[in-house]
Amino acid sequence: MSADRRPADDVDEIVAAWRRERPDLDVSPLEVLSRVSRLARRLDLARGSAFSEHLLDGWAFDVLSALRRAGEPYELSPGQLVQQTLVTSGTMTNRVDRLERSGFVGRHPDPGDRRGVLVRLTPAGRDVVDSAMADLIEQEKSLLSELSAADRAQLADLLRRMLAPLETRETRETRETRETR
Amino acid sequence: MSADRRPADDVDEIVAAWRRERPDLDVSPLEVLSRVSRLARRLDLARGSAFSEHLLDGWAFDVLSALRRAGEPYELSPGQLVQQTLVTSGTMTNRVDRLERSGFVGRHPDPGDRRGVLVRLTPAGRDVVDSAMADLIEQEKSLLSELSAADRAQLADLLRRMLAPLETRETRETRETRETR
DNA sequence: TCGGTTTCTTTCGATGTCAAGACTCTTGAC
DNA sequence: GTCAAGAGTCTTGACATCGAAAGAAACCGA
Secondary structure (H helix, E strand, C coil): CCHHHCCCCHHHHHHHHHHHHCCCCCCCHHHHHHHHHHHHHHHHHHHHHHHHCCCCCHHHHHHHHHHHHCCCCCEECHHHHHHHHCCCHHHHHHHHHHHHHHCCEEEEECCCCCCCEEEEECHHHHHHHHHHHHHHHHHHHHHCCCCCHHHHHHHHHHHHHHHHHHHHHHHHHHHHHCCCC | CCHHHCCCCHHHHHHHHHHHHCCCCCCCHHHHHHHHHHHHHHHHHHHHHHHHCCCCCHHHHHHHHHHHHHCCCCEECHHHHHHHHCCCHHHHHHHHHHHHHHCCEEEEECCCCCCCEEEEECHHHHHHHHHHHHHHHHHHHHHCCCCCHHHHHHHHHHHHHHHHHHHHHHHHHHHHHCCCC
16 A cells, blocks of 8 residues: 555545445545535536626636637627526526626627527626636636646546547537437 | 547537637647546436436435435434535525425524524435435446456546646635534 | 624525426428 | 428426525533
8 A cells, every 4th residue: 555645635534434434335436526516516616706706606707707708899699608508598698698798798689590599798797707717827826836737637537538429429519419408 | 639539428429620720729728638527517417317216306415415425314404414415505595494494404493502503314315315325336337347356446536636626726715614514 | 881793583585496388490291 | 292200409387406695503611
């Protein structure tokens, strides 16, 4: 055993408890997956604090950043936003409503389809998402400070290998058959 | 840069979009952190399907597994459950209410403190959490099938190194005030 | 005994999902 | 050409869950 690499986190304790209670089970998958979940929760919290300076909530950033990434003219349909943010259409209607009231997006009729609407970033929306993104990156950089560049590359690679099969399955189901979800 | 290792996931596309739109920003932290978030979301979904056979929700498993891990007599106070599951006390009251109605836990007065309550797993609760845990482990194992044992160990280690500093901060705040755990 | 603290519950507001609905588009028979 | 049936897009409304803060009961130290 390479014994004391030990910073030791909560997951070490959880795994130890399970091994004591269920010695018959191989709980080693928790070593990876439980850490992923807990780390994600921390990231959400950290993200929230990064955004609060910009008067943004996490959900708002999700929507605005999807529009920003889309590039000029920063327009997507509610349906496309639903796909990218993994929420339901009802939720997206509500989010766009609130962002519209805040002045960060506008609704415009889709010239090519009168059923449709296009959600477009306003200049104010673009400003806020750009500065929030800069802060977010800065903060995330500090979260990664424990790791060398090589570590990060390896971590990204390992995570991609876990993620890719999960997403290709969904891609085939989602992106092709229906256009929404 | 090292070109075609390509399983390629959604994060590759998101990162590429950001590089196009904001070439001035170093968005490389997203390579790691965005993957962590997305992976966590997939895990939640997968977990849900693993539990549905046992008529459990994710939140219910969180509570029951904390009790199960505690060992005989499978008792914790609501306050301890709050700490372990990272929800508020009001939420926990509600969760215990519902688990009690389902017959998976019981509330018992704390003999040493009349303000207090001890939440105890019923035999039915223990059965359901044990079989759900077995299924969960099985499923998680398959999610990790892409990775060799060495990969998993390394991944666990890298994640621990990110997680540990985040948790020690909380440890100092939280774990000291209480003493039980 | 009294004031401050801890523990759990209750209430209220915000947000999410799901299902139903209104409107528009598309397709194909006539 | 046109009309009806079926699909697609978005919004609405009912219901459920969660968190924040206030409330009620019990503990504890002085």
